[in-house]
Amino acid sequence: MEMKEKTAMPLNEIESRRIYAKYFTEQMAEPNPQLMADLLKGPMDAGLAIYPEDAAKLLEPGYVNGETGYCILDNGAGYLAVNNKFPGATLDMIKWWFAWHPLEQARYRIWNPYCHQSVAVSDQDREKILNPNLPVEEKIADVVHFVMEDIGGGMEDVVIHFRPTEELGFSKEDLAKQHAYIIGGYGLTENRAHPTGKTPAIMMHYYRETTEGIESRTRFWLGYRIIKGNPVCVLPKGIKVPEIVPMGLAFHNVEEFSHLASFLPQLYKELGENKQIQ
Secondary structure, eight states, X not given: OOGGGSOOOOOOTTGGXXXXXXXXXXXXXXXXXXXXXXXXXXXXXXXXXXXXXXXXXXXXXXXXXXXXXXXXXXXXXXXXXXXXXXXXXXXXXXXXXXXXXXXXXXXXXHHOTTTEEEEEOOHXXXXXXXXXXXXXXXXXXXXXXXXXXXXXXXXXXXXXXXXOGGGGTOOHHHHHHTTEEEEEEEEEEEESSSOOOOEEEEXXXXXXXXXXXXXXXXXXXXXXXXXXXXXXXXXXXXXXXXXXXXXXXHHHHHHHHHHHHHHHHHHIIIIITTSOOO
């Protein structure tokens, strides 16, 4: 569905008085035109996909063929890759964002007012995020987000388990050498209008510094879970993820990250820089 055919979910009276409410807009930033053009070409060659057990390839300098695209893997899993750009942003900004935004629904909605309905964390995770003695990285990993959003096929209930970098196949030392950071984990999603069971996925946002700011080399593996620290395809034999699922999620990813990139540096300067998360 085209964004213009959707309706923005407005802030309520209390939310509209938040200091960050000015970042809520029904006129989202233009999705990165090059990325949209790449996706509109249709599915990518599945041979260019990176499997989750080989995700550490992203540490290598430069780029790989297939930085942006979607397809169905040989094992039936859905795959997508998107290389989003964040001009003027830093790794500290994106870390802060992932710790800050799940504390209030309106924060999630300014990210994508058309598709993001709500977000929540447990009381225990909220206490952890608000703890001024913890570094921001510890406010992201081992936290669970309970989300309602439309990722291309109608409103979904999504549970996202953010995991430590080591469990995603990266060491903190290797990431630091590459001026990079990774945020990700595994999730379960179920469509509200057509509930057919929960679909598992592994999500990975590999952020690294560029001469213009940072970039996100996103990867999703639909049909995978992390089990005892290892990625495992859990699809029954012969079952394939419908191609429309990674396709819709890829377009959604470009839309929401293009919009986030348009205001993150200013939002961080106003609310995040040299301030405790609250």
